[in-house]
Amino acid sequence: MNSDNRHNGSRNITISDIARELNLSKTTISRAISGKGRIGEATRKKILDYIKLHNYKPNVIAKGLAQKKTFNIGVILPADANLTEIPFFQNCLMGICEAAAGRDYDVVVATATEDDITFLKRLIDNQKVDGIVLTRSLVNDLPVSYLKETGIPFVLIGSNEDDEIVQIDSNHTEGCCELTSILLKSGIKNIALLAGNQNHMVNRSRYAGFLKAYEDLGIEADDSIIFPDMNNNILIQRAVGIIMSKGADCIICSDDYICSRALATLEEEGYSIPKDITIASFYNSVNLENHNPPVTALKINVKELGITAGKTLINMISGEGIEQRTWVNYEIAIKKSTS
Amino acid sequence: MNSDNRHNGSRNITISDIARELNLSKTTISRAISGKGRIGEATRKKILDYIKLHNYKPNVIAKGLAQKKTFNIGVILPADANLTEIPFFQNCLMGICEAAAGRDYDVVVATATEDDITFLKRLIDNQKVDGIVLTRSLVNDLPVSYLKETGIPFVLIGSNEDDEIVQIDSNHTEGCCELTSILLKSGIKNIALLAGNQNHMVNRSRYAGFLKAYEDLGIEADDSIIFPDMNNNILIQRAVGIIMSKGADCIICSDDYICSRALATLEEEGYSIPKDITIASFYNSVNLENHNPPVTALKINVKELGITAGKTLINMISGEGIEQRTWVNYEIAIKKSTS
DNA sequence: TTGAAAGCGCTAACAT
């Protein structure tokens, strides 16, 4: 075995090796690589050639130690029971990875639940990241409070009432208002709402958008067919029963999961869509698009959300100017389910 | 602004600070922390108390530089179009994170596609990780070839014919054989198979398990209702049409996505399950469980797969003994769809 | 049992 513990014993070439071989100082090599500081064009080229020829790769860890940086950003993924199945976070992550790779950063992930942020704390304590992306926003948000306290740069994918927090989100309130308006104007009158967990900011925004559409049109919403906190199958099933008995002509679901459950219930009961009732969702998914009939929904560009969050965070870390709040565009897809 | 560029200017306390304050050498502090080397019980306690009191956290990066380690493991997630929606990888990741946190490692993620592994290469080149977890197995697997070449420790979640590769998987061939057998023995005779992308090892294993069940029972499978590479909705729809026209009495689907599509097609055509045809899936999902009727399926413990992979990799890195191949248990859930 | 000194691979003042 070699003196070092690298996997294959072929020690990686370092800046000192290059300096020795080329009869130059480490500083000069460093300058050639970073592009900072004055350096002769000839030596510069000689060094760069050597590097390319010998396939030298700088040790990012060492560079980081010297600069007190890690060139890593942390991403906090929810580990709560119902959420690990949701593709939203995975797509976010893909976007963040893409943005990070473009700036030579890497992405380290850690999980958190609504009431346990020990892994987030560990990530910060161990000084493994230069900043954090939060991928969801809660009403009582432990990570946000903690991160504000530490002062480490972070961005939130989602919305928060605190203006000091850098936020990346789609304008759910506006989008949901718009979708609801379109339905109301199309002649649909008694719209029921199956709203999600009100501890999640996004569900509050959607709820607010729904109500705003009524307000804007000067119509009164029917409270008896509005159901918040539809957190499990049984609640949804029951609510659908009530909704049908009350003769509503449309159900809007807060997200695709609720919508899938509502559709299943309606089908079990023998209702036909859109004949017996129309249905729409404030969040899309492959399932909803592939459904028969396809379901009207608000489409969010999730990957773009991730890309923007990643870029914004790295700009923050690099001390560049950033937008305090970025809205990522959405799209309203009207399908047969509300025809 | 402080001389360093930490976020809040409150420089983190270091081993030197402790040494100075306690009138000891850095070496002694280091020993107290690591537990390696002889040290007096009194000084040891004094140091540990100081550390607890002042909430000292060792700088993992610096430790890593000195030991030529990173205390990070890399996880490669597929970024191919159809796969970013699949909860399998997210659940894997959760398991890996859990295992890593337990050993004070962190998880850095990178993406790869079937024919592009530049991000994986970058991760290795930049020396950001001590090992890699591959979360899927292809027939022609670029990451596997590359990693074998570099000699870096890695484990594969999935199966590969190369015995030198450390593999963590559920025994799909066995499980699918078992499920198929049960159906055949229950009196179902003409079983159609909608098999997935044959470039994925897992789909080959499932296909093999299906055939093995027939072989074991000495029955001939009907080739005309076996469809490999059901990679898109149109192929699935067409295949379902043929299957129904041939009078099969069961459809087994390679995974939950194919199964969802098959179910949708059957419903559109007005077929009723299990009256007109029975159906089962070689991979479960929330959707299939919530379907009406619930769908018979092979249930894989995905998180366990991730946990095992993470543990195994870290054991490898630490030079501990490991299993060359670990099978994670599965479960066969017989539901109404094949009643 | 403890300490001094060198070193991990890089950057950054401060010369020259």
Add this chain to the structure above:
DNA sequence: ATGTTAGCGCTTTCAA
């Protein structure tokens, strides 16, 4: 334009 030196925060011989 290039080099010298010190230092990032830790580990690890080697010596005392």
